[in-house]
Amino acid sequence: MTDKRVGIITFHHPYNCGSMLQAFALQRVIERLGYEAEIIDFSNAGQKQLYSVTQPNNSVKNILKNIILFPYPRLQSKCNT
Structure with missing residues (x-):
C-alpha cells in the first residue's frame, strides 16, 4: 500500500455502461501514475429520481x-x- 491515495467520487451507477467504464478507466490511469485509487459511488435522492x-x-x-x-x-x- 502506498501513501499516495486518490478517491474518485463519481455517480457511476446509472443505467448505462459508459459511466462505469469511464470510472474504471480513470481508476486504471491513476493507478498507472503510481497512486492507489478508490472509486466512491456517490448517489443522492435527486439522481435516483432522475434515473427512475x-x-x-x-x-x-x-x-x-x-x-x-x-x-x-x-x-x-x-x-x-
Whole structure:
C-alpha cells in the first residue's frame, strides 16, 4: 500500500455502461501514475429520481408515463434497483 491515495467520487451507477467504464478507466490511469485509487459511488435522492422509471405525479406528462408503465411491474422493479 502506498501513501499516495486518490478517491474518485463519481455517480457511476446509472443505467448505462459508459459511466462505469469511464470510472474504471480513470481508476486504471491513476493507478498507472503510481497512486492507489478508490472509486466512491456517490448517489443522492435527486439522481435516483432522475434515473427512475416512474416519476412523481406532478404533471400530466408524468402521470401518463406512469400509467403506461403500470402494466409492466417487472420493468419497474428492474429499473428502480
